[in-house]
Amino acid sequence: MARGMNHVYLVGALARDPELRYTAGGVAVCEVTVAGEDLVIGSDGRERRLPWYHRVSLMGKPAESVAEQYKAGDAVMVEGSLEYxxxxxxxxxxxxxxxxxxxxxxxxxxxxxxxxxxGGGVRLPNGLNHAVLVGNLTRDPELRYTPGGDAVLGVGLAVNESWKGRDGNWQERTHWLDVTLWRELAEATAQLKKGDPLMVLGRVTNESWTDREGNKRISTKVEATRVEALTRGPSAPGGAVTTPAASRGAYGNAPAAAKAAGSRSSGLDIDEGLHDFPPEEDLPF
Incomplete structure (x- = not known):
């Protein structure tokens, strides 16, 4: 499996005041909603500003510090990662x-x-919403087309993470992330296979949907703006080998973002479904 990379960078405004709480074990947890706008180019060549609202969680001392220092309307930079x-x-x-x-x-x-x-919140124009991932495809890509003829590809990416625990031993976990690709980028990536390592650059999006029980859910995905197909194993002598998919699809724009499900965020819809927390023992420490 490729050595994982998992970075998220946001520049936006706090849509409202930070929310600080404590777990039963006394660990501070701070939730902030960072909001901004992405500038994307549509299939018609027109520029569109797409609003986004992302919920960010911090724990421990950093959580208490953020709750004390910032309030609704403050512009902030967030460095983080996607966590499954x-x-x-x-x-x-x-x-x-x-x-x-x-x-x-x-x-x-x-x-x-x-x-x-x-919804009474605020967001920052000309914000930054950027994700960088490296992982392995969890299934063979299946290319499909919208009624308008746009190619779209949804892939699963397994991103591994390793760290040294309190006992000094190395631990590992895998984050299972969904990535959406459009048009030429989708067609170029469709020839890859399950297990192939892939680097993805894109924007974080939220998609609202209703489950079988009628509950509203939100799925967080990455909409790719660029991908690089990586080599398996050691590079060949003389440098890295670029696969055809990488050479054909290395550069891309997400012009269909204006139609994508992730562009439908408005107000503070991100709040829906956020109270279904995992057990405290599953929270990171």
Whole structure:
């Protein structure tokens, strides 16, 4: 498996005041909603500003520090990662979610006038919403086309993470992430196979949907703007080998973002479904 890479960078405004709580074990947890706008080019060549709202979780001392230092409307930079978690509810139902784990928050000096949304929150125009991932495809890509003729490809990416635990031993876990690719980028990536290593650059999006029980859920994905197919194993003598998919699809724009499910965020819809937390023992420490 490729050595994992998992980075998220956001520059936006706090849509509302930070929310600080404590677990039963006394660990501080701070939730902030960072909001901004992405500038994308549509299939018609027109520029569109797509609003985004991302929930970021911090734990421990950093959580308390953020809650004390920042308030709604403050412009911030967030460095973090996408974190996959799976758990079982008391009723025996299996649940999973992808969240943004905050590692660092800094204030940003911006003179932009904030945009106020219908839900009473604010967001920062000309924000930054950027993800960088390296992982392995979890299945063979299946290319499909929209009624309008746009190629679209949804792939699963397994991103591994390793760290040294409190006992000094190395531990590993895998984050199962969903990536969406459009048009030429989708067609170029479709020839890859399950297990192939892939580097993805893109924007984090949220997709709302309703489960079989009628509950509203939110799926967090990455909409790719560029991909690089990586080599398996050691590089050949003379340098890295670029696969045809990488040479054909290394550069890409996400022009269909205006139509994508992830562009439908408005107000503070991100709040829906956020109270279904995993058990405390599954929280990172």
């Amino acid at each position: 978690r799976a758990w079982e509810t008391p009723e025996g139902q299996k649940r999973s979610a992808v969240n943004i784990k905050g590692l660092r928050v800094e204030g940003v000096q911006r003179s932009d006038e904030l945009v106020r949304d219908a």
